[in-house]
Amino acid sequence: MKTLETTAQPEPGSRMPAGEPAAPAREPGYKWIALSNTTIAMFMAAVNGSIILISLPAIFNGININPLTSFQYLLWILMGYGIVTATLLLSFGRLSDIYGRVRLYNIGFAIFTAGSILLFLTPGTGDAGAIELIVFRIIQAIGAAFIFSNSAAILTDAFPPDERGKALGLNQVAALSGQFIGLLIGGILAVFNWRYVFLISVPFGVIGTIWAFLKLKEPAYQKRSRKIDIWGNLSFIGGLTIFLVGITYALLPYGSASMGWGNPWVITALVTGVLLLVAFPIIETRVSDPMFCMDLFKIRNFAFGNAAGFISALARGGVMVVLIILLQGIWLPLHGYSFESTPFWAGVYMLPLTIGFVVMGPLSGIISDKYGARWISTLGMVLVGISFLILAILPYNFSYLPFALALLIMGLGNGMFSSPNAAAIMNSVPPHQRGVTSGMMSTLVNSGFVLSMGMFFTIIVVGLTNAFPPALSSALAAVNATQLAPALSAIPPTGALFAAFLGYNPVQMTMTALSPALLATVAPATIATLTGVVWFPATLAGAFMPSLALSFYIGAGISFVAAVLCAMRGEKYVEEIDGTARTNGSGTDPQEVSGVNVK
Template structure:
């Protein structure tokens, strides 16, 4: 017999289907709308930074081309903190209440947004404050991400969960691109507005969540906190991802830090701790994560496919922004200062494809299961990577837009069915930690993807950019500038493109008037114009970019294979439902391999 669970206000909720909150027919829409606002807000906050960094760095008087460490930590610190906390927060939510910790997370995220808006200092101190306040936001986001899918799974019946999760994820991806547009607009007025935009959503959403969301009537077990499991997982993943981040910074004469002894030690230590985690979890009395959940086919292959999908596409947005802002838009008449905003506009087909297919695929997966929908989705993503890989740097926009649309449709076909299949496959009292594991793998894949793509691009630029630069200067009759212009490091060229800067003007501004006088005015105008630097960068950038896209395609096809191996539709029987019919259920699942 189910026990009644207290609502946030303390009044008991009538018991019903295990893990469900189905007494009020309108409650599921309250849960969907609130979690959708939270996911949208968190996604906007993540992408708005990508576009607004030039204005933010100018606002706190930091030169982004000489402050790579701040740039990387503002970009990647949020993802690192979120990824490392999700699994622990998911287990805590199963123990102490998903809605309760979700509400706390909403409030923490809002406080972080207010602190970012109020950042008091400038210079290095201001940059460090921004990073710390972003970490506060990340803690709140980890509570939100680790509980949103579980709250929706509790609120919706099994035959509507795919649709609900699809709408939720559409809001998340839409938020990424709305953030690009809003960031480009707000940064024109004042950099602080970039952070202020989240505050009203956060305040309203937090109050609404505390008043309206209800704790489900699943039986929470009395457990001890798994100290050793938490230390090994959080410590291992944090150390490993921090090592990845610092590997992207120059070390000595190297353009990257992969040979830095501290980076090597961090990566090794992180891997050892992560290898120790499953061993610890099989030996402690109350494990943070039940390793036997991986015996469930939809759980195991769904999470593996989700990680590979995130690894394939996590760095794509930044790489495409570099391509658009640093090369394509200037070559098509856009000023460097305006490229951040227009990059967001020209990437809209990706959002449109996802918005069209996300809810539709979620509804279809409710009827037919996730196996073939998610498989076809990742195949389409792989095809879109291949199309992008063969485009020249001065491409026509139509094939580029088609490739982005296909990528959006493919990700829409994959994301919500995959999430619904994972969440449906586990018992109600494991949904918090399952949501945490799903989000952990996704966020870790995103951070690793950024490190992987940046490494490929920087290694390629390191070998090709000096030669391309010297050849372009010679062709422009500016050979005397070769020694001085060689001061542009490959990473500087890359981040200049990412931030919408023309570094040539900055380099020339620091040269002696006598040297400048040896160069014809027409040549100087060519060098500082909108065509010369993007064309020079393109020659060194495009081979590495194509390699990144081919690797992304390969990883996507691996994810498609994992999707096909997940088995047919399965809904955990302890949820009050049974497998649809014998032909829809994997024999292993019927025979008891599922965790009940």
């Protein structure tokens, strides 16, 4: 039997022993301590990334903010968390390779908990309260970035190669199921008090932080002397931050335009961000101690795995938001649910997505431990693409069964992709590069999520801008209320979109501001129709569904591209400290990949 080998050399100043990590990383029972603690942290961080999607109406009411006139606050509360985590992950991963993954993970756990406490205690109301929420969310996001950038590396250190897929699978299940469960928890807690949305993380954060400081230990080979790559950090963090902020502000109206893509400041931010990101790999090949080793992209599983991870995140990152808009703004009201109750029920009706992922995530990790990630991750992304196609052909007043089936298939596909892909990436790099690898992997996924939301929102808002005004006029004529057209046409397409997202009826809000003389010209029955739970959702649906279908078709195409990248990753490959590239699970065939000397 032939095996392939690599020569992963220690870096200058490093103390990297030969063989597997020293104790305590392989002490009996330690791996389960690492798994349980990081799983709690990942779940908590993921829940807080999505819990706010459902609870935003209660939060805005709690701080006395009108969501229809505070679009900028809504976007930053919604997207700021993702922007901050995306920009810091790679730098934090590199710092963890220098100063210790467990140490920075513990600090992150504590920062995240502090941010949750501050959010619960938010003292201000109005604009001041909204700004405080954004700042405290940024603090929480900094802690989440430490957690996301180190969890996979800590697990890879703690588990042997033949169990990493299973461990990372459970961890990935916690992360992605947390995103979906956050919707349900947010809907339940927001009914009682919006502050409970943030309070729920505090006891888990306090216990988890103390537990992490007491029980998690650093592997011996991580202690080394290295310099911080200042220029690399500045170009990457600066470039990604400026670019993602530009994407965010492009979603805001500019002048008479419904979106800000023509805003000179947005254009400048996008161009500047791209230039800095282009400069980043050039800088990294010229500094003596780079923040990120570009030679890692010569490793086949690393390069194609991260490309597939980014592309898959681009396909599915905005799905959750547009599905919430579809459910809260259209489908649930048409099926008799009040606008106030739709946030909670949207979380309930999206449970098939969670169930599919929870079922398949750990199972796919076990399968990839034995057979590798190539074909199971490829099949997973094919299933995701098929689920997009099913969603694209559904009418707005669909039967729930095919919708639930599409969500279940999407959950199963994401479960088949996520944990095998993460295990393949982490297994492919030398142990002393696992922190920055975990950071790069999470950076690409989180950046893909933010870009995906920008892409999906742009497609839908552009479609609504063209289709909503004529749809509104036709719907008013159908109920003999054309005299209200000038007043109701003041509802901007973005206002209609985010009213649906937040579970509001903008027609009802607009009608309360109309003069009694104008309202007297409309029959009471017509007013009841306009402010009911059917007229606005049906009107919005006619303008919303074509652009929604287009976004789903684009999501399907991107998912199939990710499937192709998964198939190109090569066979199973595991790099360990001794430089050995392990054979696949059967133990009979050589690896189909060459090793790379990565310093």
